[in-house]
Amino acid sequence: MKDHFLVTGGARLEGAVKVDGAKNSVLKLMSASLLAEGTTVLHNCPEIADVPYMADVLRGLGCEVELEGPDVVIHTPAEISCDADIDAVRQFRASVCVLGPLTARCHRAVVALPGGDAIGSRPLDMHQSGLEKLGAHTRIEHGCVVAQADRLRGASVKLDFPSVGATENILTASVLAEGTTVLDNAAREPEIVDLCHMLQAMGAQITGEGSNTITVTGVERLHPVEHTVVGDRIVAGTWAYAAAMTRGDITVGGIDPAHLHLVLEKLKLVGAEVETYPTGFRVVQRERPTAVDYQTLPFPGFPTDLQPMALALCTVSEGMSVITENIFESRFRFVDEMTRLGADATIDGHHVVVRGVERLSSAPVWSSDIRAGAGLVLAGLYADGVTQVNDVFHIDRGYPGFVESLNALGATVKRVSVE
Known part of the structure; x- marks a missing residue:
């Protein structure tokens, strides 16, 4: 059908x-659960198609995953597979975010080149380069990116572009590396901050989240946690534009308006009235x-x-x-x-x-x-x-x-x- x-x-x-929770965060948080043996619980998860896709990826790696409405419960075993299923991975782009956790936890990762939206080339060169600076050897082989390392060591990594995906994979690899990693020109998106907050709750030592320089001091192990996913600023922004498009009046909750500061400022320029609250905003458009x-x-x-x-x-x-x-x-x-x-x-x-x-x-x-x-x-x-x-x-x-x-x-x- x-x-x-x-x-x-x-x-x-x-x-x-x-x-609900952000699509661009929940999938990365689900991947981060691979870093710790035990049960991770995520709250405020959006009921979108990509969440079951990611659940299938994690199940293929040996996890048990339960989807219970807005909650996702992930049971990560002591031993996990390092080989992500090619059919599950090719369903969507965010599947590549298992690369960092698998390299950190298993010292080897085999992840099929991901699928997802046809919006342009999104190569993995910065992901590979970052992992290599941490001591991994990487290659593209039979349609998969392969990363391997006897051990990961902290290093200075500077991204050519503040790539969200590369920032996430380098972060999740470095939290279990020996020594200190300094990641320059890192992505600053709220979803990166959300990932850092979950990793910190798991026991990772991270500072500088939300800035363009993130410092990670590696630890020996992490523990599972419960975490609430940050609100989806893109869905919230879509409702803001729906109000302006239809000359309507929409109040949006479940989001920090600071995550949409420039978006709401642009709407003021088009003639909308915008009010902000601690956990939401209102957009009213009266004229063309x-x-x-x-x-x-x-x-x-x-x-x-x-x-x-x-x-x-x-x-x-x-x-x-x-x-x-x-x-x-x-x-x-x-x-x-x-x-x-x-x-x-x-x-x-x-x-x-x-x-x-x-x-x-x-x-x-x-x-x-x-x-x-x-x-x-x-x-x-x-x-x-x-x-x-x-x-x-x-x-x-x-x-x-x-x-x-x-x-x-x-x-x-x-x-x-x-x-």
């Missing part, structure tokens, strides 16, 4: 919604949005995962916008689908020039990745008629209960299953 969404345009979204420019950058810059939603808003804003994508070279694949809906958008290298129109027109469109799919749904909310969004399995990987939440806010969206 394949599902698609039928999105009826014209609704003004109003109400409150609470976000004003066009603004965007460029994606690592945190605390504007997140690449919210670029499709920003572009959707630009298509109906008053004036011209230029959107610059600095992270993934293929992230503009969905722009052709936006033009099917009547958007005036022209790609020029890693820029898109968007001239706002007053109304979009419904049409069948296809999701190319998680965030592109969500952006197309937002566009469909402002189109005339009914927009059919296909390949929504992508959206299911990042947005729990997306249709139900949209309808609770006043939208009319229907999921249809066909053979």
